[in-house]
Amino acid sequence: MNRLDGKVCVVTGAASGIGLRIAEVYAQAGGKVAIADLNREAAEAAADRLRDAGGDAMAVAMDVTDEAQVVDGIAAVVAAWGKVDVLVANAGIQIVNKITDFSLADWKKLLAIHLDGAFLTTRECLRDMETRREGGAIIYMGSVHSHLASKLKAPYVTAKHGLLGLARTVAKEAADYGVRANVICPGFVRTPLVDKQIPEQAKELGISEDEVVANVMLKDTVDGEFTTVDDVANVALTLAAFETNALTGQSLVVSHGWFMQ
Numbered sequence: 280m281n282r283l284d285g286k287v288c289v290v291t292g293a294a295s296g297i298g299l300r301i302a303e304v305y306a307q308a309g310g311k312v313a314i315a316d317l318n319r320e321a322a323e324a325a326a327d328r329l330r331d332a333g334g335d336a337m338a339v340a341m342d343v344t345d346e347a348q349v350v351d352g353i354a355a356v357v358a359a360w361g362k363v364d365v366l367v368a369n370a371g372i373q374i375v376n377k378i379t380d381f382s383l384a385d386w387k388k389l390l391a392i393h394l395d396g397a398f399l400t401t402r403e404c405l406r407d408m409e410t411r412r413e414g415g416a417i418i419y420m421g422s423v424h425s426h427l428a429s430k431l432k433a434p435y436v437t438a439k440h441g442l443l444g445l446a447r448t449v450a451k452e453a454a455d456y457g458v459r460a461n462v463i464c465p466g467f468v469r470t471p472l473v474d475k476q477i478p479e480q481a482k483e484l485g486i487s488e489d490e491v492v493a494n495v496m497l498k499d500t501v502d503g504e505f506t507t508v509d510d511v512a513n514v515a516l517t518l519a520a521f522e523t524n525a526l527t528g529q530s531l532v533v534s535h536g537w538f539m540q
C-alpha cells in the first residue's frame with residue numbers, strides 16, 4: 280500500500296513548505312520526483328538532498344504562470360523519465376488585503392499562480408497521460424478556503440474554490456484513460472507562506488500576532504493545533520497511490536476539524 284515505485288511525480292512549488300515535504304515523502308515511497316519551482320536554486324538544493332538520501336529526483340525551474348516554461352518543464356521530465364504519472368499542482372502564494380484596497384495587479388497575480396498554473400501543468404501532464412493511457416493522479420493543493428471564506432483573502436478564496444471546479448472537470452474528462460483528480464484542503468500549516476501572513480494580519484486587524492494564531496487561524500479547530508506538512512504529505516501519498524477511479528473528483532479536508540463536510 281501507498282508505494283509509488285517507479286512512478287514519475289511532478290510537484291510544483293516543491294522547493295519549500297508543503298510541496299517540499301510531499302516531494303520527500305514521494306521519493307521515500309519509491310517515486311521519481313521532479314521538483315518544479317520558480318526558485319531554481321532552492322529546487323536544485325532540494326533535488327540534491329533527495330538524491331543524497333537515496334531517492335530519484337530532478338529539479339525543474341518553472342514559473343507555473345508561464346506557458347512556455349510549463350511546456351518545456353514537463354517536456355524535460357518526460358524526456359528524462361519517459362512519462363508523468365502524478366502531478367501535484369501545489370505552487371501558491373498569499374496576499375492579504377481588504378477588497379477595497381486590492382490592486383488589480385495583485386488580484387491577477389494570485390489567480391494566475393493558483394489557477395493558470397494549475398491549468399497549464401494539468402494540460403501538459405494530461406497530454407502525456409492521454410497518449411499513454413496507463414492512468415495517473417492529479418492532485419490540487421486547495422485549502423479550507425476551497426470551502427469557506429475569510430476576510431482579507433478575496434483572490435485566494437476565489438482561486439481555491441476554483442480548483443474544485445477544475446478537479447471535478449478533470450475527473451470527468453480523464454476518467455476514460457484512468458486518471459483521477461482530487462483536491463487536498465489543508466487548514467493552517469506553519470510554512471513560510473503562513474509565517475509571512477501572521478504579522479500582516481495582525482497589522483490589518485489591529486490585534487497581536489498571538490491573537491491572529493489563536494483567534495483567527497486556529498479558532499475553529501477541534502484542538503487549537505496547526506495542521507503539519509506531514510499530515511498533508513501523507514494524504515497526498517494516499518491520493519497518488521490509490522489505484523481506482525473510486526476516489527476521484529473529491530476534496531479531502533485536512534484541518535483539525537476546522538471545516539467538516
Ligand code: NAD
Nearest residue numbers: 292295296297316317342343369370371422467468470472
Ligand atoms: P511556501 O511559500 O512554503 O511554498 C510555496 C512554493 O511555491 C515556493 O517554493 C515558491 O517558490 C513556489 N512558487 C510561488 N510562485 C510560483 C510560481 N509562479 N511558479 C512556481 N513556483 C512558485 O507555501 P506553502 O504553505 O507550502 O503553500 C503551498 C500550497 O499549499 C499553496 O498552494 C498554498 O495555497 C497551499 N496551502 C497552504 C496552507 C498553509 O497554511 N501553509 C494551507 C492551505 C493551503
